[in-house]
Amino acid sequence: MHLTTNRQQLAAEITGLDIRTDKFKTKRISLSFVLPLNETDASLASILAKLLSRSTAAYPDPVALHRKLLSLYGAHFAAGVIKVGDYQLLNMSITSLADRFALQKEPLSEECTEFLCQALFRPHMKDGSFLPQDFDICQRLLIESIESTINDKRKYAISQMYKTMCKNEPFGVELGGTIETASQITSEQVVSYWENMLKTAPVVITVVGEDSPAPIYETIVKEFENIGRNPTSIHPRFQFQKPASVTVKEETMQLAQGKLVMGFRSDISSTQQDNLSFRMMCDIFGGAPYSKLFTVVREKMSLCYYCAARIQSQKGFICVDSGVDSSNIDAAKEGILTQLASMQAGDFDRAVIEACKMSMADSAKGVTDTPSSIEAWYLNRLFDHNLVSPEEFIEKVAAITKDDLVQAAQNVVLDTVYVLKGQEGSQ
Amino acid sequence: MTPQCITHPELGEQYLVATHNSGLKIYICEKKNFSGCYAVFGTKYGSIDNAFRTKGQAEYTVVPEGIAHFLEHKLFESEDGDAFSRYAKTGASANAYTSFDRTCYLFSCSDHFEESFEILLDFVQHPYFTKETVEKEQGIISQEISMYDDSPDWMVLFNALEGLYHNNPVRINIAGTAETIAKIDADLLYQCYNTFYNLQNMFIVVTGNVDAQKVLSMCDRYLLDTAPIEVTTMPYEEPKQIVRAYTELAMPVSIPQFIWGIKLDADGYLPLKDRTEISMLLSVLVGQQSPLYHQLLNEGLINKDFGASLFDGRNYACIMFSGESKDPQLVVNRLQQAIIQLQKDGIADDEFQLIRRQFYGRYMMAFNNVEGIGDALTDCACDGSGLFDEAEIIQEATRTDLEHQLKTLFDFNRSTLSVIKPTT
Secondary structure, three states: OOOEEEEEEEEOOEEEEEEEOOOOOEEEEEEEEEEEOOHHHHHHHHHHHHHHHHOEOOOOOHHHHHHHHHHOOOOEEEEEEEEEOOEEEEEEEEEEEOHHHOOOOOOHHHHHHHHHHHHHHOEOEEOOEEOHHHHHHHHHHHHHHHHHHHOOHHHHHHHHHHHHHOOOOHHHOOOOOOHHHHHHOOHHHHHHHHHHHHHHOOEEEEEEEOOOOHHHHHHHHHHHHHHOOOOOOOOOOOOOOOOOOOEEEEEEEOOOOEEEEEEEEEOHHHOOOOOHHHHHHHHHHHHOOOOHHHHHHHHHOOOEEEEEEEEEOOOOEEEEEEEEOHHHHHHHHHHHHHHHHHHHOOOOOHHHHHHHHHHHHHHHHHHHHOHHHHHHHHHHOOOOOOOOOHHHHHHHHHHOOHHHHHHHHHOEEEEEEEEEEEOOOOO | OOOEEEEEOOOOEEEEEEEOOOOOEEEEEEOOOOOOEEEEEEEOOOOOOOEEEEOOOOOOEEOOOOHHHHHHHHHOEEOOEEHHHHHOOOOOEEEEEEOOOOEEEEEEEOOOHHHHHHHHHHHHHOOOOOHHHHHHHHHHHHHHHHHHHOOHHHHHHHHHHHHHOOOOHHHOOOOOOHHHHOOOOHHHHHHHHHHHOOHHHEEEEEEEOOOHHHHHHHHHHHOOOOOOOOEEEOOOOOOOOOOOOEEEEEEOOOOOEEEEEEEOOOOOOOOHHHHHHHHHHHHHHHOOOOHHHHHHHHOOOOOOOOEEEEEEEOOEEEEEEEEEOOOHHHHHHHHHHHHHHHHHHOOOHHHHHHHHHHHHHHHHHHHHOHHHHHHHHHHHHHHOOOOOHHHHHHHHOOHHHHHHHHHHHOOHHHEEEEEEEEOO
């Protein structure tokens, strides 16, 4: 059975994404809610995800809930939040063995759908409230999670750059919010947030497996019908905000290695063909071992172990981050800007364009090889007007020209530089 | 080469194992309904192989710490350029890693497999080291080492290993230090390469949308005819007892991070049966279905980062409980109490059956992933196990087996606590 994808409208603002294949040993069912992003809502969504995955009305004790998952052959059950542009997605999923592998022919798909519905629609509550112990634990876990962002210095530096660059945009809000917002929200607020989410948020139901998802869709849609929805529509529009000047932020910490993170904005509204030229330009600039940042700043200049460029496609951002000795930060910054200038001048040859096309086509072909990569492909393109499959993506990549790439590079402007330096004596 | 076909009908999986004239083993798992492929060309040489001699040599050579990893970086370069620029023409995504007991060069691709495989077989077998290229790499690897020095995950692990082991080279930092890598030169790299990158000591793993016969014929064509080299690693005395019970390091972290490690005896690799039973036992003890896990969570002593695992390889094995806690010592005390209690009470049968069901399911689900199968076959290549052995072990495991492990594994006198505490 070849892999097929079918997207359909199941109800107002409820989309079904059916990824049909028999190549996996699993069945994956997930629900993704599209939600606005601000600091308070970020905390609410994260605590809600923790509460919904901790216990349900049917399994009020987390020990019992996890024992149930073990009985479903160790099914993976998770709830979490991701960012897509200026929005957050609360995602809840369960991945189990496909029915054909159940030793006693148990209807795993049916049981997992029921489990997911229990978690989402009938969480463990008393008199319409989450139990104080459950709420307190989830709140503590969220606060510790926010506090721990400092532990991974690379991620911390990137997050600090985006906070600075996007201080007036939802994208600059960290998932989970701040320690202040996480500490201040109440259990009652989370209940309201949950109820509102079920009633109004656009939802995508994704099923990856070999059977028709119709029974799963039917069960879940019925749950939504019982609630009575009044959904909102979300259609974000890209707006380019040209920076008036470059913002620089510097911190010091007890560190052996400094971090340099540079945030760039690009006017992708002018870019042709689904931002492909923007993606490819960034790949040649700093996304791969054949890229300018790797071959020049890392290999030739020998300054750093990593120096990479990553795009944020919905916002038209490029983030270049590098781990470099604090004494070499200026040289690294100079090197990075020099390489961007060379991209803008068209100083890259046909061989590297072909390498980029081959690499992107190769990656796109591999998207269908895991359930999570297929789902991520479509969720990251949630707001795209024309949903492009991996196959269509490959065709479009082949058509990009050098002029497209040069124009994409010329659209890029530096917005923010964040530097994390080691304190004197710590290097 | 005539491959042996090993099948598991219930799983619906099979793979081939063939042996090249040189002694190199090749593992191939065809998954034609997937788009991608994954190939690994590895050597059973890692950071623990720091002192050795070959047959006929009287003295052992002790090499600078970090040399296996340094060699991995340098092998990508050749006189004409580097392997990445060759892979750029095929679209493959290439990488490599050095671990304690192995170094692996790998790529993933969905197209042009043969061209990429040829590149892999070529550059790994043709080293090129010069004074200039070695010096250039020292700058890059120094930065990598600095990055690890700032990583609490890395530091808490190596502090735990230094606390457990006196002389076992697993305690050596894989990347070395700025001082040790400064001693590396081209001659030493060639010496290590010629000793350990001998085909008899190496293996190839290929999984995914490939043609097994094509892979085998390419191996026949491109693998060099090299004579086997007999290598002996320098023996060392590793006392049963640990080095120290506690290590603490201050770093900029939010709350303390810890590893509580318990030393086990290991001669070679632990048998897969033991490894599986220990993993199952740890799930019984602190899995998310365990009362202990939720007691510790409810009391604010652990968070979602907490877990337990077997850390093992060639001649080393220990159990590690790790996570974040405002009071790591209290967590250790509670774990010790729970272990003692479980030893008294035994394991409930329904608990055991649930864990076994979980392990069966998780084992099956791992076959979803071409790279995951490739990494599992890499483990088989190193430790001599079969890909489907674990399925049988899970099926035949008994509660008594786990209780036997429970009674013999946990010697608290052979344990160390490594803590990374927040800088004040």
